[in-house]
Amino acid sequence: MNETFGGTFLAPFKKLPLLFSHRKAAEDTKRTLLHDFSGSVKDGEMLLVLGRPGSGCSTFLKTLASQTEGYEDVTGEISYGGLSAKEVKEKYRGEVVYNQGLSGLR
């Protein structure tokens, strides 16, 4: 809707070079956000996650909160007091929450 008439009109012509190219127009690749990360937090402990922007802090917290939508795949296992991530996601979803508004403070 934001495209102007000119933009809409010129769009097919912008893709013409891609038609004549032998390379793929778009290539799906996997970008690793977290790799083989292990750790634990005991009952009553508080965990502070620090890192530069883009280092995976939010990804880690979202994964702990079972908010893995949008990621290609999540491997490894998480145990919440003996409960698996699947059980927490199905039965105790409101108990583990990631608040985006509270993260990313500098």
Next chain:
Amino acid sequence: MASRDILAQHVANVHAFETSPENVLPAVASTESLSTLQGDNSSPATSAGQSSRPAVSRVVTGKSLTSVPTNTDVDALVRMLSRRTTTGGQSDISADDYQAELEQIMGSIFGHSENDISRRKNVGVVWKHLSVHLAHRLEC
């Protein structure tokens, strides 16, 4: 004061049960039971056969009065203690069963036992070999 009356009633029940089970239990706590409740062991209602029994088990302090939550818990505790003592010093259940049952009742009154708490202390959130990949669309 309601919990105090309930507990006094139970102490009176146990006392009446130990002395003569055929007696009808009083509906309201008597002054005798109240004196027992306050630790007065000079009550003349003890029989000769029960005189060797230590009177400490019937003394109820003010601290435990405030921490008695429900009637059923106290009921179970009194029933268990009376069953333990009315078999002539011989227990009708094994020591392990007695300990487990006592822990269960005390746990329901005062909360979970120390063992349960320490067992749960080591449980937290554990993540192992966590890897997250994002599908990245690379435009060429």
